[in-house]
Amino acid sequence: MRGxxxxxxxxxxxxxxxxxxxxxxxxSELRGRRLNGFKFVRQFPIGPYFADFACRETRLVxxxxxxxxxxxxxxxxxxxxxxxxxxxxxxxxxxxxxxxLAPVLxxxxxxxxxxxxxxxxxxxxxxSPAMRGADCPSP
Numbered sequence: 001m002r003g004x005x006x007x008x009x010x011x012x013x014x015x016x017x018x019x020x021x022x023x024x025x026x027x028s029e030l031r032g033r034r035l036n037g038f039k040f041v042r043q044f045p046i047g048p049y050f051a052d053f054a055c056r057e058t059r060l061v062x063x064x065x066x067x068x069x070x071x072x073x074x075x076x077x078x079x080x081x082x083x084x085x086x087x088x089x090x091x092x093x094x095x096x097x098x099x100x101l102a103p104v105l106x107x108x109x110x111x112x113x114x115x116x117x118x119x120x121x122x123x124x125x126x127x128s129p130a131m132r133g134a135d136c137p138s139p
Contacts, residue, residue: 022064022094023052029105030062038112046087049078054087058112059130063091083131091126 023042030040030053044054046061053062061082065075079089090111092104107125110116120127 020064020066020094022097025101026053026062026064026092026097026104029101035105036109036112046082046085049081051082051087055112059087060108060111061087061089062108063089064094064097065091066094079128083128086130088127088129093124096124 027040027042029035030038033039038055038057040053040055040062042053044051044056044061046054051061052064054060055062063075075091082089088111090108092107097104107116107127111127116127117129119129
């Protein structure tokens, strides 16, 4: 077992207490291996950042964002860091999770199953697969 990091643990607990409605709704579908048997955790620390949801087995991060995240430079830097560390990131809008959850879950399953593995940059979805091989930055 990894050593405890009290500062990260405290921050993660705080973030879990402040879930928004969309995060709570998605968590109800992800928790307890409810989505095709994959285990997800909430507010998972990756370097200096926290992922809304993470599947450690497949190294997938799921972010549920509000409009303040549109074209957000901080999010792009964060995604690059996580990608370079071997994590794939998918971002959904809060409204899509709240109003049309089925396609969100279908997209997540497609990623988990390896059927979606190319980058996607659309208004309502951004998926950036983990950097592999030649894509990885030099140390």
